[in-house]
Amino acid sequence: MNFGVLPETLNAEFKVNPDPLGDRELMKSETRRIPDINWIRGFIEGEGCFYINIYKRKDTSLGLGVKLVFKVTQDSRNQGVLELLCAALDCGKLYNQSSKSKVQDIMVTGIGDILGKIIPFFENNPLLGAKLQDFHDFVKVAKMMENKLHHTREGIEAIRSIKDGMNSKRTHDS
Numbered sequence: 001m002n003f004g005v006l007p008e009t010l011n012a013e014f015k016v017n018p019d020p021l022g023d024r025e026l027m028k029s030e031t032r033r034i035p036d037i038n039w040i041r042g043f044i045e046g047e048g049c050f051y052i053n054i055y056k057r058k059d060t061s062l063g064l065g066v067k068l069v070f071k072v073t074q075d076s077r078n079q080g081v082l083e084l085l086c087a088a089l090d091c092g093k094l095y096n097q098s099s100k101s102k103v104q105d106i107m108v109t110g111i112g113d114i115l116g117k118i119i120p121f122f123e124n125n126p127l128l129g130a131k132l133q134d135f136h137d138f139v140k141v142a143k144m145m146e147n148k149l150h151h152t153r154e155g156i157e158a159i160r161s162i163k164d165g166m167n168s169k170r171t172h173d174s
Contacts (some may be wrong), residue, residue, distance in 0.1 A: 034088050037125050044086070044122075045129045048072045050138035052163040054156065066150040066159055068142055070108040070118050072116050073097075082106050091117045114142055132147060 034040060049071045057065035070092075074082055079094070082104055086092040091113040092106040101154030108118055119142060122135055141150075141159050165171070 050134045068114050072106045076102045076104050132168050
């Protein structure tokens, strides 16, 4: 194990800018880069969310739809960081939460991107904290959707049960 010893590239001396927002050039995504995979994992552990949306949908036999959502939220001052994250994950779209809010989200909702990019990324680079359990539940539902179980009443109920135990509703035992 690495007990506090950083790789040489990460242990290098760095300059502190007393007014980091004053230098807008540093905030642009084209002049910055994500340091490494572990940075992404830590950032998502703190700022990311895996959730399941069950919503009314008239064009289905059950009248319900299921959408998987991977989301990262930041103040708009960190738009460059969100753009870098989208590029690193090779998916996601940037949204303003509202016209009055200075908060932005990266959202990935396409099942192809979820199954082909988000899930493989976090399977190969696992989260280490509490969000790992939410990711595992997210993967269960993605596989259920891949097998079209979300088109059955039993599947919707199983998905609802998983959803009801995720994120802030999770107990220490689940």
